[in-house]
Each structure stands twice: as structure tokens, then as C-alpha cells.
Amino acid sequence: MRRNHIVKKLSMLGTTEIRGLDLSEPLDDELIAELKDLWNKSGGMLVFRNQHLTSQQHIDFSRQFGTLFGSPEGVPMQDTVSRYLHPDHPELYCVSNQVNKKGVPKGRKGAGTYWHSDVSFREEPAAASILYAKQIPSVGGDTLFADGTAAYEDLSQAMKDLLAPLHAVHDFAVAAATQYTNPVVINDDLDGANKALHPVIRTHVDTGRKSIFVNPGQTSHLDGFDQAESDALLKFLYEHMTKPKYIFRQIWQEHDLAMWDNRTMMHFAIDDYGDDPRYLERVTLMGERPV
Numbered sequence: 554m555r556r557n558h559i560v561k562k563l564s565m566l567g568t569t570e571i572r573g574l575d576l577s578e579p580l581d582d583e584l585i586a587e588l589k590d591l592w593n594k595s596g597g598m599l600v601f602r603n604q605h606l607t608s609q610q611h612i613d614f615s616r617q618f619g620t621l622f623g624s625p626e627g628v629p630m631q632d633t634v635s636r637y638l639h640p641d642h643p644e645l646y647c648v649s650n651q652v653n654k655k656g657v658p659k660g661r662k663g664a665g666t667y668w669h670s671d672v673s674f675r676e677e678p679a680a681a682s683i684l685y686a687k688q689i690p691s692v693g694g695d696t697l698f699a700d701g702t703a704a705y706e707d708l709s710q711a712m713k714d715l716l717a718p719l720h721a722v723h724d725f726a727v728a729a730a731t732q733y734t735n736p737v738v739i740n741d742d743l744d745g746a747n748k749a750l751h752p753v754i755r756t757h758v759d760t761g762r763k764s765i766f767v768n769p770g771q772t773s774h775l776d777g778f779d780q781a782e783s784d785a786l787l788k789f790l791y792e793h794m795t796k797p798k799y800i801f802r803q804i805w806q807e808h809d810l811a812m813w814d815n816r817t818m819m820h821f822a823i824d825d826y827g828d829d830p831r832y833l834e835r836v837t838l839m840g841e842r843p844v
């Protein structure tokens with residue numbers, strides 16, 4: 554396999570850009586191991602430029618890193634988003650501000666326009682999300698990524714000690730209440746299968762590094778605290794995590810494939826491009842239970 558790709562750091566957080574690699578072909582084991590290593594060293598944010606992939610090739614690339622939500626081997630995501638899945642590929646979640654000739658949305662409009670970590674409300678939340686930019690507006694439509702590892706490492710020892718034993722409830726109902734208008738929400742999604750208790754500080758299974766694992770879009774409260782106490786502590790954490798120094802801004806170029814780690818980062822899609830067409834497809838890797 555051709556190996557003359559160029560690897561460049563895009564931010565002090567570690568975000569890494571890779572050029573000159575064709576991901577449409579199967580990768581050999583050595584290259585997969587190299588990419589996994591780069592991904593972990595990047596803090597969980599790789600941007601592959603100039604990829605020309607069919608939907609199937611996007612899925613095939615992603616499968617080399619784990620099991621996909623919506624695949625025959627995996628579990629589906631919540632039913633509420635099933636209307637935004639690719640008609641031929643249930644592994645693909647479509648993000649779009651356009652409708653087709655019949656007036657049916659081509660994907661979820663305004664997807665992820667709030668701070669969140671994909672599928673954090675499941676017992677086994679997403680590991681990676683791999684998002685492919687097929688159509689990007691002439692200006693705007695960037696996505697922000699907040700590095701929960703760097704934010705954790707900068708906390709005082711006293712705060713780290715306070716947070717270490719804590720758990721938080723993540724609940725799809727939080728996102729449903731603020732992000733989805735009825736009747737889009739499928740009520741069955743609110744029956745408890747999309748609600749989970751996770752450690753506030755989680756340790757990455759590969760790197761051993763710790764990250765803050767709460768997000769305003771899907772975390773309802775800290776377990777054992779009353780609501781006012783929980784709100785105050787979470788507010789501190791969200792303000793801390795979203796300080797500019799922890800943020801990488803992905804300014805999409807068409808044919809970018811971005812692979813991020815939901816275990817170490819939360820993200821926010823900026824809704825500032827009106828009707829200028831924007832279309833992306835996402836594959837989501839299933840992860841392990843956070844510890």
C-alpha cells in the first residue's frame with residue numbers, strides 16, 4: 554500500500570491532519586495500527602483531507618476500527634434518528650439542511666447544534682464518530698470540538714479529588730426536550746433504554762488518560778446531589794471545558810473525513826449558514842462502558 558502521506562498538527566491540543574492517503578481501499582494492519590496510534594496521540598481528532606468515498610467505502614473504512622451502530626453486528630441508535638438514516642445504509646446518519654423533491658428531509662437539520670458527545674446516554678456510548686463532508690456551505694458550518702482531556706488535566710488536584718468518585722446521569726430526554734420538536738421524538742426512546750449512569754471522569758481504554766465526561770446536551774444531573782448543587786457544579790465544568798484554549802474549530806473543506814473520540818471530547822455544530830446547502834454523512838463506532 555502506498556505510504557507517502559503527510560501528517561501535520563493542526564492545534565496545540567494535538568488535532569492532526571492527514572493528506573495523501575486514499576481511504577477508499579482496504580488498509581493493511583500496519584497502517585490501521587499507525588492510524589489508531591496517531592488518533593490516540595492526537596487527543597482523538599484526526600482530519601483526513603481530500604477523500605473520495607462512496608457511502609459503502611466510508612462504512613468499510615470505519616469498520617476497520619470497530620463495530621458500527623446500525624450495522625448487522627451492532628445495535629441501532631435511538632429510533633428518533635432513524636428517519637435521518639441513509640435509505641440504503643442504516644449505518645449512516647445524514648446531516649442536511651435540505652429536503653428532496655418530495656419534501657422529505659435529506660438528513661437531520663440542525664444536528665448537534667449544542668454541546669454533546671454522541672450517544673452518551675447509552676450504557677455503552679459511542680467511541681468514534683467518523684463524519685464525511687460531502688457538501689459544505691461557502692461560508693460557515695464549522696464544528697467546534699472541546700477537549701475534555703486537556704480540560705481535566707488543568708484542574709487543581711482538589712477539584713480532581715472532588716470529581717473522582719462522582720457519577721452523572723445521561724438521558725436522551727434532555728436532548729429530546731431542547732433539540733427535537735414533537736412529533737419527531739419517538740416516545741419509546743424515553744422508556745429508559747437511552748438513559749445511563751456514567752463516571753464524571755473517565756479513563757481512556759487505550760491511553761489511560763482521564764477526561765471530563767459530562768455534556769450539557771445530554772447530561773441531566775450529578776447522581777446524589779440535589780438539582781441546584783448539580784447545576785452549579787456542572788455549570789463550572791461546562792464553562793471550564795469550553796474555554797477557547799480547549800477548543801479546536803474544524804473549518805470543513807469538502808471531502809474532509811473527520812474522526813473524533815466521543816470519550817474525550819464534546820462537539821458543537823455551528824448553525825450559521827442558513828439555506829446554503831450542507832450535507833455530511835456520519836458513521837458511529839460503538840464503544841465500551843465508561844470507567
Ligand SMILES: O=C(O)CCC(=O)C(=O)O
Binds near residue numbers: 664684695821823835
Ligand atoms: O454537522 C456537524 O458538523 C456535526 C453534527 C453532529 O453533531 C454529528 O454528526 O455528530
Ligand SMILES: [Fe+2]
Binds near residue numbers: 665669670671820
Ligand atoms: Fe454529534
